[in-house]
Amino acid sequence: MTTVQLRELVLADLAAIEVIERRSYPTPWSRSMFAGELAKPSSICLGAFDADGEEGVLVGYLVVSRYVDAWHVMNVAVDPEHRSRGIAAMMIERLFELTADDARRGYTLEVRVSNATAIRLYERLGFKSRGIRRGYYTDNREDALIMWKDPVRSNGSQTAT
């Protein structure tokens, strides 16, 4: 088992991102959507790199946008061959660390109601269901589950709601 390291994504990672994206979603984001997020100073874009080679090979990524009241998880994906190693959990926990001083913002995301693996992962990380967006996904009109997690303080405790 090799170690996985996290670092910020850069434009040079786009080709590798695209490969994982296409293997992960029925309606993948385009390269320009990722490039747009990478260019925003308010976004957090993390890549997980399998540190086997000298540079490391991209095995997963997390894209998060800062909104007024919340950090919005826009995209999280892990290469199929590297799933169930805790890589997605590691990236989301790093997000909590990076934003721990931000007592104002919680975390939110939408997930397909059929995506049991992702829902279990988010619940384990403290996200709770907060409602449904009917027909949110345009490819098959699937509903989205809206999930929310309150701000995480740097000492690990959560603020009261």
Ligand SMILES: CC(C)(COP(=O)(O)OP(=O)(O)OC[C@H]1O[C@@H](n2cnc3c(N)ncnc32)[C@H](O)[C@@H]1OP(=O)(O)O)[C@@H](O)C(=O)NCCC(=O)NCCS
């Ligand atoms: C959802 C997704 C990002 C999860 O990535 P991941 O890196 O496999 O997630 P984790 O490894 O942290 O957790 C997934 C499972 O692996 C298990 N796991 C984690 N580390 C493990 C280890 N060392 N050994 C065995 N199992 C482990 C977790 O317990 C979890 O199991 P569960 O599903 O039974 O609860 C990935 O499946 C994916 O890319 N899916 C397609 C894109 C997608 O749906 N993204 C979410 C959109 S909202």
